[in-house]
Amino acid sequence: xxxxxVFRVFLDGLRPxxxxxxxxxxxxLVQVLRCRPGQTVIAFDGEGLEAEGTVTxxxxxxxxxxxxxxxxxxxxxxxxxxxxxxLLKGDKLRDVVRQGTELGAAAFRPFISRHADVRQLSPNRxxxxxxxxQEAARQSGRAVVPPVHEAVTTAELTDTLRGQTVIYADPLxxxxxxxxxxxxxxxxxxxxxxxxxFSEGEISLFQESGFQGVWLGTRILRAETAPxxxxxxxxxxxxx
Amino acid sequence: xxxxxVFRVFLDGLRPxxxxxxxxxxxxLVQVLRCRPGQTVIAFDGEGLEAEGTVTxxxxxxxxxxxxxxxxxxxxxxxxxxxxxxLLKGDKLRDVVRQGTELGAAAFRPFISRHADVRQLSPNRxxxxxxxxQEAARQSGRAVVPPVHEAVTTAELTDTLRGQTVIYADPLxxxxxxxxxxxxxxxxxxxxxxxxxFSEGEISLFQESGFQGVWLGTRILRAETAPxxxxxxxxxxxxx
Numbered sequence: 001x002x003x004x005x006v007f008r009v010f011l012d013g014l015r016p017x018x019x020x021x022x023x024x025x026x027x028x029l030v031q032v033l034r035c036r037p038g039q040t041v042i043a044f045d046g047e048g049l050e051a052e053g054t055v056t057x058x059x060x061x062x063x064x065x066x067x068x069x070x071x072x073x074x075x076x077x078x079x080x081x082x083x084x085x086x087l088l089k090g091d092k093l094r095d096v097v098r099q100g101t102e103l104g105a106a107a108f109r110p111f112i113s114r115h116a117d118v119r120q121l122s123p124n125r126x127x128x129x130x131x132x133x134q135e136a137a138r139q140s141g142r143a144v145v146p147p148v149h150e151a152v153t154t155a156e157l158t159d160t161l162r163g164q165t166v167i168y169a170d171p172l173x174x175x176x177x178x179x180x181x182x183x184x185x186x187x188x189x190x191x192x193x194x195x196x197x198f199s200e201g202e203i204s205l206f207q208e209s210g211f212q213g214v215w216l217g218t219r220i221l222r223a224e225t226a227p228x229x230x231x232x233x234x235x236x237x238x239x240x
Numbered sequence: 241x242x243x244x245x246v247f248r249v250f251l252d253g254l255r256p257x258x259x260x261x262x263x264x265x266x267x268x269l270v271q272v273l274r275c276r277p278g279q280t281v282i283a284f285d286g287e288g289l290e291a292e293g294t295v296t297x298x299x300x301x302x303x304x305x306x307x308x309x310x311x312x313x314x315x316x317x318x319x320x321x322x323x324x325x326x327l328l329k330g331d332k333l334r335d336v337v338r339q340g341t342e343l344g345a346a347a348f349r350p351f352i353s354r355h356a357d358v359r360q361l362s363p364n365r366x367x368x369x370x371x372x373x374q375e376a377a378r379q380s381g382r383a384v385v386p387p388v389h390e391a392v393t394t395a396e397l398t399d400t401l402r403g404q405t406v407i408y409a410d411p412l413x414x415x416x417x418x419x420x421x422x423x424x425x426x427x428x429x430x431x432x433x434x435x436x437x438f439s440e441g442e443i444s445l446f447q448e449s450g451f452q453g454v455w456l457g458t459r460i461l462r463a464e465t466a467p468x469x470x471x472x473x474x475x476x477x478x479x480x
Contacts, residue, residue, distance in 0.1 A: 239454075
C-alpha cells in the first residue's frame, strides 16, 4: 500500500479552522512542494504541536488551509539518539547542531574534552546554538526542538551516562556500528571527540564506564563530520 | 582477535627507506595520534599509493619513519557509492564534495536540475571542487581522490546511469534505503536534488529509467545534507 504524500508546513501558533499562509511557508508549500487544493498537509509549530489540514486554495505567495485540532506531534525517530559532542572551534558546533537536528538527534550534550582547544561554552554561544536547533527543527519539519545542554567536563558527562548505551568511534574497536546498535528503537548516545581526538585517559574512562567503541572503517572523519555521520548511519537505513 | 592499530599519515612522494616527517603530518602523528617508536604506520600520497612503515623516532614537531615499497592503496569502501548531486547555491557543493570525500564517495557527478537556481559549473569552480576532493582525500587518509565530473543535464545524467543501481529520496516511496541497497559490495549511485527539490518531470524520468525511490523518514533534509547522510547510511554501519 502506497503511503499518501503528506507535506509538512511550519506555522507559528496553531489553531483549528481556516488559516492563510504567506511568506516562506507559502513559498515552500506552493512553489517548492507544488501543493494544490485538496492536498492533505501537516502543520507544525516547532514546539511539539501538529495539526492535520487540507489545502483549500493556492496562489502566488499564499495558500489557504483548513486545519484540524492541534495535537502533540510525532515525526520523531523510534531510536532516540543523543549526541554528546566535544566543544569544537569556530562555527563547527553550530553546523553539528543544525545538521544533527535535521537528521533527528534527540538532544545535544556538549562537553569539554581533554584535547579540545575550546574550554567553555558561553551563555551567549549556548543561546545561539539553541536558536539554531529551533530553526533547524522547523525547517526539517520536526514537531519538537532537541535541547542543547550546558557544557560539562568529560568526567561529569561520563557520570551522567554510566549504565546507558553509549558508543564512540575507536580505530582499535572490533565491532561495527551495526553490531553495537542492532535495534531500531530504544536509546543510544553517540560520543564524538574534538579536533585532536580523545586522550588516552578519556578512552580508559569510557571503557571503564561500559561505553562501546565502534570501528567506522579506515577513513578518518573530521570532528564535525562524525556526529551527523553517526546519526545518518543509525536513523536513515530503516527510515526511523 | 584485536585489529592492530594502524595510523595513516600523508606524505608527498613516497619512496622506500628512511624518511623524516615534519609540519602538519608530524603534528598529527606525534601530538594527535601519539605515535611512538615501534608503531606501524601506513603512509599515503593521496594519489593512489601507500607504503607500510615503522616509526623509528619521534620528537616535538618531527618523526622518523622507515618505509617499505610503495604499492597501490586500499582504504576504499567495498561498496562503491557515486554521488550524483544537483548544482547548489554558494559554497554548498564544496561542502558536499569535502564531506562526501571524507565519507568515502567514489566519484561526484554534478548535474543541472530543473529547479536549481545554479545553471552552470564554471571551469574555475570545477577546478576548486577537484582541489577540495584532493585535500579531503589526504586528510581522511584515502589513497585515491574521487573524480569530480563536469556538470551535465538531468537527461544526460539519466542516460549515463540507465541500467545501473540508482537511488533517490522520495517521500512517496515505500522501500527503505536498507531494502533498496542490501549488499555490502557492488556499485550504487545516490541522486540528490537542488534546494527546490526535483521536478515532477525529473521524478518521472527517474522512474522510467528504473531508478529506485527510497523513503528516508519524515524529516526533511536540506539539499546539502542529503549526500553525506546517504553516504554515511550506506558505508558506516558495516564500516565498509
